[in-house]
Amino acid sequence: MPNFCAAPNCTQKSTQSDLPFFRFPRDPARYQKWVENCRRADLEDKTPDQLNKHYRLCAKHFETSMICRTSPYRTVLRDNADPEDLHYSFSFFAPWCHLVQHTLKGEH
Ligand SMILES: [Zn+2]
Numbered sequence: 182m183p184n185f186c187a188a189p190n191c192t193q194k195s196t197q198s199d200l201p202f203f204r205f206p207r208d209p210a211r212y213q214k215w216v217e218n219c220r221r222a223d224l225e226d227k228t229p230d231q232l233n234k235h236y237r238l239c240a241k242h243f244e245t246s247m248i249c250r251t252s253p254y255r256t257v258l259r260d261n262a263d264p265e266d267l268h269y270s271f272s273f274f275a276p277w278c279h280l281v282q283h284t285l286k287g288e289h
Pocket of ligand 1 (some may be wrong): 242
């Protein structure tokens with residue numbers, strides 16, 4: 182079974198690329214932050230255990246400084262790493278960025 186990224190609008194699958202995927206943390210303070218940043222209502226009533234077992238986020242949603250490659254086969258997140266706010270990075274910010282870049286290119 183490939184892993185799917187839990188972020189809204191992210192279509193990364195573990196079989197398609199060598200991007201690392203990270204499980205949801207079990208730590209209550211942290212998993213809530215992850216759920217919050219995912220902005221997915223359906224994740225809000227999952228238990229930390231369910232999230233940890235079944236949901237993952239791909240490395241695209243983390244700052245590169247938060248990701249450590251401990252060996253060629255193993256990539257881990259730093260203990261305090263939280264994903265970026267996915268609502269901003271996908272639904273709002275990314276399309277907006279794209280539009281601006283497009284407009285700027287058109288002017289030159
Ligand atoms: Zn993703």
